[in-house]
Amino acid sequence: MPTSTYRVEGMTCGHCVAAVTAELSKLPGVEDVGVDLVPDGISTVTVTGEGAPELDQVRAAIDEAGYALADKPG
Amino acid sequence: MPTSTYRVEGMTCGHCVAAVTAELSKLPGVEDVGVDLVPDGISTVTVTGEGAPELDQVRAAIDEAGYALADKPG
Numbered sequence: 724m725p726t727s728t729y730r731v732e733g734m735t736c737g738h739c740v741a742a743v744t745a746e747l748s749k750l751p752g753v754e755d756v757g758v759d760l761v762p763d764g765i766s767t768v769t770v771t772g773e774g775a776p777e778l779d780q781v782r783a784a785i786d787e788a789g790y791a792l793a794d795k796p797g
Numbered sequence: 798m799p800t801s802t803y804r805v806e807g808m809t810c811g812h813c814v815a816a817v818t819a820e821l822s823k824l825p826g827v828e829d830v831g832v833d834l835v836p837d838g839i840s841t842v843t844v845t846g847e848g849a850p851e852l853d854q855v856r857a858a859i860d861e862a863g864y865a866l867a868d869k870p871g
Contacts, residue, residue, distance in 0.1 A: 735836060737863075738812030762809060763837075789811075 724754065726771045730793035731785055734758070734766040739790070743768060746784040750776040765793050798828065800845045804867035805859055808832070808840040813864070817842060820858040824850040839867045 734743060740758045747756045752774035759767040770781065782792050808817060814832045821830045826848035833841040844855065856866050 735809035736813055738816065739810055742812065 724771050724773060725775055726769055727775050727781075729768045729770070729781055729785070730765045731768050731790050732765055732793050733790045734760060735762045736760075739788075742788040743785060743790060746788040747781065750780055750784055752776055798845050798847060799849055800843055801849050801855075803842045803844070803855055803859070804839045805842050805864050806839055806867050807864045808834055809836045810834075813862075816862040817859060817864060820862040821855065824854055824858055826850055 731743065734740065737760075740760055743758060744756045747753055747768070747770055752772045753770055753776060754772035755770075757769040757771070759769075761767070768785075770776070776784075785792055805817065808814065811834075814834055817832060818830045821827055821842070821844055824844075826846045827844055827850060828846035829844075831843040831845070833843075835841070842859070844850070850858075859866055
């Protein structure tokens with residue numbers, strides 16, 4: 724199944740992982756969300772699903788959770 | 798009103814603050830909880846109320862939230 728990865732700033736703990744996972748899971752077409760948490764740096768978020776969401780949707784979901792995409796794509 | 802302060806390890810973000818505040822607020826006699834968040838170190842938690850909870854109760858509440866009192870009292 725297709726996967727996309729994103730670099731996310733500001734995630735520090737399991738609560739942050741849960742918040743980002745919950746927001747991304749709401750997007751249509753998303754079947755699984757994985758997070759490689761890097762508390763002092765840039766975390767990697769992997770979204771899996773057929774018909775992956777647009778970057779703008781992903782950006783908005785991560786913003787809604789209280790975080791931000793890092794400038795450069797992962 | 799009497800206040801007690803505690804040193805808590807492992808709190809990194811606003812979600813952590815919310816979790817600790819919620820657990821401590823459940824204790825009898827606690828009227829207010831304040832947190833000075835130090836993401837890379839020891840955060841200071843202040844509990845205000847008449848009839849402050851015992852240290853063991855505070856320790857248990859912080860443990861329930863997923864954190865730990867630092868070894869030395871604040």
